[in-house]
Amino acid sequence: MSIETRTSIVWDYAPAPESADHIRVRERYGLFIDGDFKDPADGRYVPTINPATEEPIAEVAYGGPDDVTAAVESARAAQPKWAALRDLERAKYLFRIARLIQERARELAVVETLDGGKPLRESRDVDIPLAAAHFFHYAGWADKLCYGVNAREVRPLGVVGQIVPWNFPLLMAAWKLAPALACGNVAILKPAETTPLTALLLAEICQEAELPPGVVSILPGNGDTGAALVREKDISKIAFTGSTAVGREIQAALAGTHTRLTLELGGKSANIVFEDAALDQAVEGIVNGIFFNQGHVCCAGSRLLIQESVHDEVIGKLWQRMGRLRVGDPMDKNTDVGAINSAEQLERIETLVAAGEDEGANRRTIACDLPERGYWFAPTLFTDVSPAHRIAIEEIFGPVVSVLTFRTQAEAIEKANNSRYGLAAGIWTDKGSKAFEVASALKAGVVWQNTYNHFDPTAAFGGYKESGFGREGGPAGLRPYLQVVR
Numbered sequence: 001m002s003i004e005t006r007t008s009i010v011w012d013y014a015p016a017p018e019s020a021d022h023i024r025v026r027e028r029y030g031l032f033i034d035g036d037f038k039d040p041a042d043g044r045y046v047p048t049i050n051p052a053t054e055e056p057i058a059e060v061a062y063g064g065p066d067d068v069t070a071a072v073e074s075a076r077a078a079q080p081k082w083a084a085l086r087d088l089e090r091a092k093y094l095f096r097i098a099r100l101i102q103e104r105a106r107e108l109a110v111v112e113t114l115d116g117g118k119p120l121r122e123s124r125d126v127d128i129p130l131a132a133a134h135f136f137h138y139a140g141w142a143d144k145l146c147y148g149v150n151a152r153e154v155r156p157l158g159v160v161g162q163i164v165p166w167n168f169p170l171l172m173a174a175w176k177l178a179p180a181l182a183c184g185n186v187a188i189l190k191p192a193e194t195t196p197l198t199a200l201l202l203a204e205i206c207q208e209a210e211l212p213p214g215v216v217s218i219l220p221g222n223g224d225t226g227a228a229l230v231r232e233k234d235i236s237k238i239a240f241t242g243s244t245a246v247g248r249e250i251q252a253a254l255a256g257t258h259t260r261l262t263l264e265l266g267g268k269s270a271n272i273v274f275e276d277a278a279l280d281q282a283v284e285g286i287v288n289g290i291f292f293n294q295g296h297v298c299c300a301g302s303r304l305l306i307q308e309s310v311h312d313e314v315i316g317k318l319w320q321r322m323g324r325l326r327v328g329d330p331m332d333k334n335t336d337v338g339a340i341n342s343a344e345q346l347e348r349i350e351t352l353v354a355a356g357e358d359e360g361a362n363r364r365t366i367a368c369d370l371p372e373r374g375y376w377f378a379p380t381l382f383t384d385v386s387p388a389h390r391i392a393i394e395e396i397f398g399p400v401v402s403v404l405t406f407r408t409q410a411e412a413i414e415k416a417n418n419s420r421y422g423l424a425a426g427i428w429t430d431k432g433s434k435a436f437e438v439a440s441a442l443k444a445g446v447v448w449q450n451t452y453n454h455f456d457p458t459a460a461f462g463g464y465k466e467s468g469f470g471r472e473g474g475p476a477g478l479r480p481y482l483q484v485v486r
């Protein structure tokens with residue numbers, strides 16, 4: 001006789017798809033210049049694809065050099081009036097944008113998920129609310145700028161060019177635009193080629209907020225559009241978030257010019273689990289650290305460092321927890337891991353995972369039914385990784401975690417710092433003193449204790465070493481958009 005116990009019940013979820021009926025996506029988007037959508041000078045439109053279905057969503061203009069020049073001219077004309085507004089007036093526009101993002105939150109979340117492949121739960125609960133929070137936060141700073149820079153007298157830089165990647169499209173746009181505008185600058189934003197849509201909806205929001213024409217321009221396009229923006233002479237500053245390789249090119253292009261630069265680049269962040277940590281909590285943090293947004297996160301905890309004495313226990317719990325991750329339709333509200341953002345990114349992940357296997361690491365990938373169309377990669381765990389393996393060194397930017405071990409605190413610090421990057425780190429321990437000691441020895445811009453991937457508009461974010469320079473968020477995020485007069 002078999003006895004059914006509660007633990008033998010297999011729980012499953014009914015499908016919970018979000019509807020896309022309420023969204024307003026146009027068939028075609030021009031370039032947002034001088035407060036309106038305009039055709040590109042060379043007439044080039046390129047479809048943007050849903051990576052979960054490979055179906056086109058809309059056609060989007062690509063900005064060429066003439067369009068970039070037109071945007072700069074409109075921005076230059078707008079900047080003196082924008083900077084001359086009373087600080088509280090500028091703040092009002094930022095508040096309006098924040099409120100309009102909140103009003104259109106459901107629509108923005110769906111469009112973010114359709115265009116980029118991230119689970120709706122994340123765009124709805126993280127990307128869009130945080131984007132609104134950034135505008136609220138910097139609206140509050142607009143009339144307190146001097147207090148953000150030690151009570152010095154400050155003035156704006158002028159026209160700034162901002163280039164963002166595809167992993168947090170609207171959120172990265174908010175990180176860039178909100179502090180720049182609060183400081184009295186005007187901005188030209190270049191979204192990434194695979195995810196331009198929420199930036200274009202933000203252009204509509206700027207219109208709804210009656211932002212003066214030229215204060216924000218949005219120029220979708222590819223790397224050539226970004227490079228044309230970097231080459232513009234009349235730009236006071238470039239703020240770039242993206243890969244270290246492109247960051248290096250931009251830095252070389254700007255060497256010897258008057259244009260200021262901040263770079264937010266890649267990472268290979270260490271997530272360190274000590275034997276005295278609350279291990280179940282740590283496992284949740286490991287999962288959030290690497291599988292959030294399919295691992296397309298610059299600060300992802302992609303190098304997991306586990307103290308040897310608890311290695312087997314942590315790996316056992318982690319593997320069990322990974323088995324419960326739901327991979328698939330990003331529009332389903334129960335989905336944990338959505339689609340890989342593009343065919344190129346999928347290929348990059350596959351290449352590095354193959355290198356991990358070739359170099360002798362032990363690969364485990366969870367079994368799951370993946371949709372036939374679209375770009376997918378199931379959550380993957382590598383153990384027996386040596387610090388010399390490519391998967392321990394290079395940014396995979398996918399749902400793949402590489403596990404290394406350590407015996408002592410000193411070894412943990414040495415291994416964590418053994419990277420050309422220095423963006424973030426996580427420390428899991430019950431001892432506050434140990435967390436402080438390790439955190440101050442780590443060369444990482446952000447260090448989380450007993451949590452991971454926790455973002456807040458009031459906190460500074462940025463890197464060391466090849467993860468870039470400059471800070472975004474909080475009062476530190478004002479500094480790169482201001483010059484100190486005295």
Ligand code: NAD
Nearest residue numbers: 164165166191192222223226227242243246264265266298
């Ligand atoms: P990418 O460098 O290929 O592209 C980023 C942006 O730069 C895109 O808009 C692209 O069109 C543009 N671009 C490409 N070539 C250019 C050029 N020569 N001149 C000017 N612009 C150019 O990066 P990606 O693949 O879109 O994004 C992934 C990378 O971004 C990862 O390395 C990730 O770690 C990094 N990232 C960093 C942060 C951070 O805050 N540090 C945040 C998110 C992503």
